Amino acid sequence: MILIPLDKNSSIPLFQQIIDQLILMIEKGNLREGDKLPSTRAFSEKLGVNRTTICRAYDELWALGYTESKQGGYSTIRKRDRKVVVTPKLNADLFDWNSHVSAGYLQLENRMNQLKMNENLNSIDFRRLAPDKDCMPVELFRKCANQIMLDQGSTVFQYGDPAGYLPLRDSIAKQMQFHSVSVQTEEVLLTNGAQNALDLVFRMFLNPKDKIAIGMPGYAALIPLLKLYQADIIPITIKEDGLDLExxxxxxxxxxxxxxxxxxxxxxxxxxxxxxTHREKLLHLCERHSVPLLEDGFEEEMKYFGKNILPIKSMDSKGIVIYIGTFSKILFPGLRVGWIAAEKKVIEKLTRIKKAGELSGDQLNQAILNLFYEKGYFDQHVKKMHRLYRKRMQITYKALSRFIPAYVKYTKPQGGYTIWFEVPAEGKSEEDFMELLANKGVLVSPGSHFFTKASESVNFRISISCVNEEEIWTGIERIGLILKNE
Structure with a gap:
C-alpha cells in the first residue's frame, strides 16, 4: 500500500497534495509503468479522506497523462513521452521561425519595430488617438448590455451573419443617409474596426507588387498593413488642401x-x-482612370467648427468609392466595431472573405451598440463630445498662438484630435528633438512614423484626445520652450 503524508491544515487542497506526491513518486521511479494504484475505496480508508477526494486526484492524474484506467478496473501507471524542459537560454533557439514566415511579415515586423512607443507615466502624453476614457458612456452602454442579455441572450451568443448583426447594419445605413450617402442595408458590412475593414479590402484585391496611392504624411498603421501584403506604396504629397491632385x-x-x-x-x-471642390476633383480623377477610391471616415462625426462637408461617397454615382467607418474614435476603442459601405457586389465579395477568415462577427457587441443607437444615446454622446473637444481645441489654439514661434508651421483642424507640426531641420535630428521633449516631460508622435521615407523637416503630431485642458496648456508651453531654445 502506498503511504502519503497529508497535511489537513495546509492551504493546499488534499486532492492536490495527493496528486503532487504521486507525480513525485512517478518521476523518481518509485512508481513504474504498469504499477497499479490502490482502489479509490481502499486508498480513501488508508489516508482517512473522502473517497471523492481520491477520485478527483485520479481523474487529474489521468488528464495529465500519468495513468491509464479502464471501467471497473484499477488505475495503472502509464509510459509518458519524454518531458520537455525549456530553459530561458535555449528557448530562443529551439526552432528557426524566421525561415517559416512570409516576406510580407518580415516587412511588417521591421515597420512595427519603428513604431514602438516608450512609456513614461509622468509625462504629458500627446500620442494617444482614442476618446478620453473619462468621457466614455460606460453606464449607458452597460444598461443596453443588460437589456440585450435579458432579451436576446440565447440568440446573440450563436453564430451570426458574417455580414454582421442586421439591425445595426440597418441603423448604420440610416445614419449614413444623414450624411447624404444613399446606401442600403445590404450595402453595409460590419467589421472589427476600421483596421479590419482595410485588411478585408486589401485581401479582396491586393496582390504582391500592386500599387496603391496614399497621402504622405499618412496614416501610420496603414503602412505596415500594406507591407504585409507586399504592395508598392506610391506616396502622394499632402498639401494644405489635401492630396496633391496633379x-x-x-x-x-x-x-x-x-x-x-x-x-x-x-x-x-x-x-x-x-x-x-477637392473631393469632387478627386472623385472625378478616380472615375476617369477607373481607380477605386478608399474613403476612410474614421472621424466623420467629430467636426465641431465650421460647416459640414459631405463625404465623397455621397457623390459616388458609379460605385467606385468604398467607404470605411468606425466607432473607435468617438465611442469605445475597445469595442472594435466598424463598417464598410460599398456597392452590393463588393459587399458580397468582402462578406465571403470575412466568413472564410472569421466565420461570424461579434453579435453581442453589435446588438448592444444597435440598442445604444435606437435609444438615442449615440447622438447624445456625439453632442457631448463636440462640446468637450471644441473647448479643448480652442484652448489648444490659444496655447499655440502664445507659445509656438512663428517659424514653426502647424495645422488648425476644424475637428478631430490631431495637429501636425513642421519644424525646419537646420541640422536638428528628429531623434534629438524627441529626446529634448521627453526630458521636458512631453511625449509626441514622431513625424517619421507617418512617412515611408525620411522628410526634409522635423515633424511631429500631437493629439488632444486624452489630455485635459491644463495638460494641453502646459504641454504646448513646454514644446514652445524647446522650439525657442533650439
Missing part, C-alpha cells in the same frame, strides 16, 4: 494604380479636411 494624376497615368486611399476629414496625422 501629383496623383501623374501617378495614375504612370503607375497603374490599384487603388487610392484618402482621409478627407481630419486626416491623420495632419488634421486637414478637404474642401467640397
Amino acid at each position: 501629383e496623383l494624376e501623374k501617378a495614375m497615368i504612370s503607375e497603374n494604380l490599384k487603388a487610392v486611399y484618402t482621409m478627407p476629414n481630419f486626416q491623420n496625422p495632419t488634421g486637414i479636411s478637404t474642401s467640397q
Whole structure:
C-alpha cells in the first residue's frame, strides 16, 4: 500500500497534495509503468479522506497523462513521452521561425519595430488617438448590455451573419443617409474596426507588387498593413488642401494604380479636411482612370467648427468609392466595431472573405451598440463630445498662438484630435528633438512614423484626445520652450 503524508491544515487542497506526491513518486521511479494504484475505496480508508477526494486526484492524474484506467478496473501507471524542459537560454533557439514566415511579415515586423512607443507615466502624453476614457458612456452602454442579455441572450451568443448583426447594419445605413450617402442595408458590412475593414479590402484585391496611392504624411498603421501584403506604396504629397491632385494624376497615368486611399476629414496625422471642390476633383480623377477610391471616415462625426462637408461617397454615382467607418474614435476603442459601405457586389465579395477568415462577427457587441443607437444615446454622446473637444481645441489654439514661434508651421483642424507640426531641420535630428521633449516631460508622435521615407523637416503630431485642458496648456508651453531654445 502506498503511504502519503497529508497535511489537513495546509492551504493546499488534499486532492492536490495527493496528486503532487504521486507525480513525485512517478518521476523518481518509485512508481513504474504498469504499477497499479490502490482502489479509490481502499486508498480513501488508508489516508482517512473522502473517497471523492481520491477520485478527483485520479481523474487529474489521468488528464495529465500519468495513468491509464479502464471501467471497473484499477488505475495503472502509464509510459509518458519524454518531458520537455525549456530553459530561458535555449528557448530562443529551439526552432528557426524566421525561415517559416512570409516576406510580407518580415516587412511588417521591421515597420512595427519603428513604431514602438516608450512609456513614461509622468509625462504629458500627446500620442494617444482614442476618446478620453473619462468621457466614455460606460453606464449607458452597460444598461443596453443588460437589456440585450435579458432579451436576446440565447440568440446573440450563436453564430451570426458574417455580414454582421442586421439591425445595426440597418441603423448604420440610416445614419449614413444623414450624411447624404444613399446606401442600403445590404450595402453595409460590419467589421472589427476600421483596421479590419482595410485588411478585408486589401485581401479582396491586393496582390504582391500592386500599387496603391496614399497621402504622405499618412496614416501610420496603414503602412505596415500594406507591407504585409507586399504592395508598392506610391506616396502622394499632402498639401494644405489635401492630396496633391496633379501629383496623383501623374501617378495614375504612370503607375497603374490599384487603388487610392484618402482621409478627407481630419486626416491623420495632419488634421486637414478637404474642401467640397477637392473631393469632387478627386472623385472625378478616380472615375476617369477607373481607380477605386478608399474613403476612410474614421472621424466623420467629430467636426465641431465650421460647416459640414459631405463625404465623397455621397457623390459616388458609379460605385467606385468604398467607404470605411468606425466607432473607435468617438465611442469605445475597445469595442472594435466598424463598417464598410460599398456597392452590393463588393459587399458580397468582402462578406465571403470575412466568413472564410472569421466565420461570424461579434453579435453581442453589435446588438448592444444597435440598442445604444435606437435609444438615442449615440447622438447624445456625439453632442457631448463636440462640446468637450471644441473647448479643448480652442484652448489648444490659444496655447499655440502664445507659445509656438512663428517659424514653426502647424495645422488648425476644424475637428478631430490631431495637429501636425513642421519644424525646419537646420541640422536638428528628429531623434534629438524627441529626446529634448521627453526630458521636458512631453511625449509626441514622431513625424517619421507617418512617412515611408525620411522628410526634409522635423515633424511631429500631437493629439488632444486624452489630455485635459491644463495638460494641453502646459504641454504646448513646454514644446514652445524647446522650439525657442533650439
